[in-house]
Amino acid sequence: MALESIRYRRGSLSVLNQRLLPERLRYERVDGAERAWEAINGMEVRGAPAIALVACLSLALELAAGAGADAGDGTGGGGDGEAGAGVAALEAFVEQRLRFLLSARPTAVNLSREAERLRERLRGWSRSPGITAPELRERIIEHIEGLLAKDREDNESIGTHGARHILSRVPAGAAVTVLTHCNTGSLATAGYGTALGIVRALHAQARLRRVLCTETRPYNQGSRLTAFELLHDRIPVTLIADSAAAAAMREHGVDAVVVGADRVAANGDTANKIGTFQLAVAARHHRVPFYVAAPSSSCDPALASGDQIPIEERPGQELTHLQGLCLAPPGIDVWNPAFDVTPHDLITGGIVTEWGVVPPGDLGRALADRAAGGQ
Numbered sequence: 001m002a003l004e005s006i007r008y009r010r011g012s013l014s015v016l017n018q019r020l021l022p023e024r025l026r027y028e029r030v031d032g033a034e035r036a037w038e039a040i041n042g043m044e045v046r047g048a049p050a051i052a053l054v055a056c057l058s059l060a061l062e063l064a065a066g067a068g069a070d071a072g073d074g075t076g077g078g079g080d081g082e083a084g085a086g087v088a089a090l091e092a093f094v095e096q097r098l099r100f101l102l103s104a105r106p107t108a109v110n111l112s113r114e115a116e117r118l119r120e121r122l123r124g125w126s127r128s129p130g131i132t133a134p135e136l137r138e139r140i141i142e143h144i145e146g147l148l149a150k151d152r153e154d155n156e157s158i159g160t161h162g163a164r165h166i167l168s169r170v171p172a173g174a175a176v177t178v179l180t181h182c183n184t185g186s187l188a189t190a191g192y193g194t195a196l197g198i199v200r201a202l203h204a205q206a207r208l209r210r211v212l213c214t215e216t217r218p219y220n221q222g223s224r225l226t227a228f229e230l231l232h233d234r235i236p237v238t239l240i241a242d243s244a245a246a247a248a249m250r251e252h253g254v255d256a257v258v259v260g261a262d263r264v265a266a267n268g269d270t271a272n273k274i275g276t277f278q279l280a281v282a283a284r285h286h287r288v289p290f291y292v293a294a295p296s297s298s299c300d301p302a303l304a305s306g307d308q309i310p311i312e313e314r315p316g317q318e319l320t321h322l323q324g325l326c327l328a329p330p331g332i333d334v335w336n337p338a339f340d341v342t343p344h345d346l347i348t349g350g351i352v353t354e355w356g357v358v359p360p361g362d363l364g365r366a367l368a369d370r371a372a373g374g375q
């Protein structure tokens, strides 16, 4: 059975505490937005899609428990008095919770895109003539619950498109070696994964020779999570130190580097886990195609370039300490950005979305076309 990072049914949410992996497999209950914020900020849950899902589901949980009903559960639809007040109170509550949840981590854009989509829907629903607050509440919950299946479907499409593109560049029937960074699999999403979705699709077609997975210092999402996830799913994987990546490209015949994304700007510049940029530089040197696997919800059409992406800096202790063990002299000055930006011209394979593989230079137009078509 595949690993699940998120377990949800109406009224109940728990997350796999990824800080304890690979030693312990422990699910923790999330009883609302405050606990979800803590789990996201403290990286018990991480990965751009999983962050968005857990945040939104925590809101659904609160709504299912009746939160946001302070001003009564009357009728909305632009109605007046007490009746409209129930709908207005619910809207205000959702807005307040979204703002709070959005403050947990700044770089991944998925949550703010989902928040924007929810606000838009909410505006439409609350104007429907005669809508009551309980009806509105139910629509919001159902909308959020639908995100889980959508994320998994998008990942499967990314897997199919990415695998096809990579295989189109190698001799017919050849198996490929892929290098990946951080964790982009079931643990980072609702299931299947983005970059690891491509790996899974290659493996399912018996066209994957091996995955090289970087340890991904400083927080070791590669060695603690990706290595664990791939071993669990019996996918052939070799763990390498981050500093071995260029040598691996020279000596292991890497056919593609495939990474995920926390935010892709309109020009294709991509923020992803720190160390991604240097992998892209090494890939260019070795003429290895470099792919970013990102659902459209990880793309930010509002940002013209990667210069505008906010980059989270994490506490220095995540670099100086490893599972409580001190690796650096006390008092040392530390710079610990969680992400870096890979310029679009280094993304030589393409950006793999659920719609297909897009050259980075075409991403802005592709996003605008989809938005114009209402998708």
Ligand code: MRU
Pocket (backbone or CB within 6 Å): 046, 047, 048, 049, 108, 181, 182, 183, 184, 185, 188, 189, 193, 194, 195, 221, 259, 260, 261, 262, 272, 273, 274, 338
């Ligand atoms: O700090 P993290 O572990 O949340 O960083 C995760 C990454 O950088 C992933 O590559 C990205 O979120 C994509 S996950 C499908």
